[in-house]
Amino acid sequence: xxxxxxxxxxxxxxxxxxxxxxxxxxxxxxxxxxxxxxxxxxxxxxxxxxxxxxxxxxxxxxxxxxxxxxxxxxxxxxxxxxxxxxxxxxxxxxxxxxxxxxxxxxxxxxxxxxxxxxxxxxxxxxxxxxxxxxxxxxxxxxxxxxxxxxxxxxxxxxxxxxxxxxxxxxxxxxxxxxxxxxxxxxxxxxxxxxxxxxxxxxxxxxxxxxxxxxxxxxxxxxxxxxxxxxxxxxxxxxxxxxxxxxxxxxxxxxxxxxxxxxxxxxxxxxxxxxxxxxxxxxxxxxxxxxxxxxxxxxxxxxxxxxxxxxxxxxxxxxxxxxxxxxxxxxxxxxxxxxxxxxxxxxxxx
Ligand code: NAP
Numbered sequence: 001x002x003x004x005x006x007x008x009x010x011x012x013x014x015x016x017x018x019x020x021x022x023x024x025x026x027x028x029x030x031x032x033x034x035x036x037x038x039x040x041x042x043x044x045x046x047x048x049x050x051x052x053x054x055x056x057x058x059x060x061x062x063x064x065x066x067x068x069x070x071x072x073x074x075x076x077x078x079x080x081x082x083x084x085x086x087x088x089x090x091x092x093x094x095x096x097x098x099x100x101x102x103x104x105x106x107x108x109x110x111x112x113x114x115x116x117x118x119x120x121x122x123x124x125x126x127x128x129x130x131x132x133x134x135x136x137x138x139x140x141x142x143x144x145x146x147x148x149x150x151x152x153x154x155x156x157x158x159x160x161x162x163x164x165x166x167x168x169x170x171x172x173x174x175x176x177x178x179x180x181x182x183x184x185x186x187x188x189x190x191x192x193x194x195x196x197x198x199x200x201x202x203x204x205x206x207x208x209x210x211x212x213x214x215x216x217x218x219x220x221x222x223x224x225x226x227x228x229x230x231x232x233x234x235x236x237x238x239x240x241x242x243x244x245x246x247x248x249x250x251x252x253x254x255x256x257x258x259x260x261x262x263x264x265x266x267x268x269x270x271x272x273x274x275x276x277x278x279x280x281x282x283x284x285x286x287x288x289x290x291x292x293x294x295x296x297x298x299x300x301x302x303x304x305x306x307x308x309x310x311x312x313x314x315x316x317x318x319x320x321x322x323x324x325x326x327x328x329x330x331x332x333x334x335x336x337x338x339x340x341x342x343x344x345x346x347x348x349x
Contacts, residue, residue: 007349009340010036010078012093014069015043015052017185018084018107020060021333023048026082027061029337030276031344036078037067044071055185056328074100079349080340083108084333086184098143103349105146105336109203112147112211115223119147119214121154121335122342123270123282124161128219129342144348146339149215150207151331152176152235152244155323157215158282158306160250162268163261164216168253169227171317174208175234177245179294182327188237198237208233243294244327247310251317258311261319262287265308275341277334279304285311292324303329304338 006029011022014037026034038044043051049065059065070076072089074096081097083090083106090108097104111117116135118128132144149157160169178201180188192198209231217224238245256264262285270282279301286292286309297307303326314320325331343349 006033007031007080007344008033008035008078009080009082010034010038010076011082011084012038012072013084013086014048015039016084017055017181017187018328018332020052020054020056021328022082022084022337023060023064024056024058025333025337027064031341032080032337034064036070036076036081037064038070038072038076041071043069045069053185074102076102079103080105080343082333082336082340094145098139098141098145101142103143103340103343105148105340105343107148107332107336109150109207111145112149112207113214117145117147119149119211120339120342121149121157121215122272122275122338123278124158125215125217125219126272126342128217128224129346129348131219131224132348134222146343148332148335148339149211150204151182151325151327152178152204152246153208153211153215154331154335155244155306155325156246156248157212158325159265159308159321159323160212161216162264162283163250163252163256164227166264167256169216169229169250170253171251172212172229172231173249173317174231175236175247176204177236177238177240177247178204179240179242179244179327180237181242182244182331183237193237193239196239199234201235201237204235205233208235240294242326242328243298243324244331245292245294246323247320248323249314249317249320255318258313258319261311261321272342275338275345277304277338277341281305283308285309292322294324297324298326302334304334305330
């Protein structure tokens with residue numbers, strides 16, 4: 001696609017932690033060009049640089065810094081909208097945009113568990129994208145909504161997909177150690193998180209079960225058929241800036257040895273590759289006894305891969321392991337951009 005043919009895209013919630021990642025990633029994107037930065041009424045009409053407390057490394061790109069922040073109205077000059085809105089406002093506004101003909105790639109949780117809305121990680125369930133045909137037919141929308149999963153379940157889902165395909169996953173017991181950037185900006189107070197762990201993240205544990213089932217489900221042509229899967233999750237906020245770590249114990253129909261699991265993970269060929277944001281390698285298996293770690297492994301493949309390590313037997317279920325994934329890249333902005341690339345490649349845009 002040449003420079004002149006770039007697709008105009010907008011960012012809803014452009015001033016937030018995930019919105020800023022979108023700005024950073026889309027600036028040099030080969031297919032997309034940012035034409036809309038939208039945020040709340042508080043910031044509409046202001047220059048982006050003035051409206052936004054930039055919290056990621058570097059500065060906002062110069063051509064973006066001077067753009068005017070627009071209010072959230074369905075007359076924005078863009079074809080694709082990346083939504084980094086809080087869930088409540090996403091629930092209210094995303095269908096209005098889809099009805100008005102926009103392609104909405106959402107990071108918010110509002111529509112992730114709705115049956116006719118795809119929940120996508122293209123490399124593990126890219127075929128689910130065809131659910132939008134059913135969505136459009138049912139709702140009469142000229143646009144559409146697709147969603148990216150919760151940032152915490154993203155890493156485990158990427159690691160568990162090949163193991164599920166090989167051994168039939170049945171039980172997952174998981175404990176998350178979630179970075180502070182996952183709470184957005186300003187997020188958790190320093191007085192709560194410095195030198196501390198907060199063992200509660202509202203709504204998070206429920207999302208783990210629902211979303212893992214949908215991600216690992218099979219597409220029947222009209223709906224996602226969920227696997228029989230029990231998930232028990234403990235969600236913790238920890239004083240790490242970026243990168244969600246999850247410790248898992250998992251049980252299968254056919255119990256693999258750690259060596260068999262490692263072989264399957266290493267051999268995994270993503271369902272869908274070759275898009276501008278898809279990584280060359282999706283899964284990095286670490287065999288050192290003390291890896292993966294968020295500071296050392298969150299940027300694997302530019303923050304698009306999951307690192308999996310400490311794969312060993314479990315005395316209660318079958319295997320134990322630890323995953324690390326970048327929560328604002330793979331778990332948010334980069335994941336949604338990859339979804340948009342998939343929609344373009346499949347002819348939906
Ligand atoms: P955030 O830092 O709090 O940013 C929220 C954004 O939404 C800001 O741009 C804000 O604009 C805008 N907004 C708030 N209320 C609005 C309203 N009434 N109308 C229009 N815009 C409004 O949050 P975040 O961490 O970026 O998260 C954004 C979404 O992505 C959430 O749904 C979150 O659950 C999801 N998510 C986050 C992560 C992560 O790692 N952080 C990962 C996956 C998914 P103003 O600046 O004008 O208030």
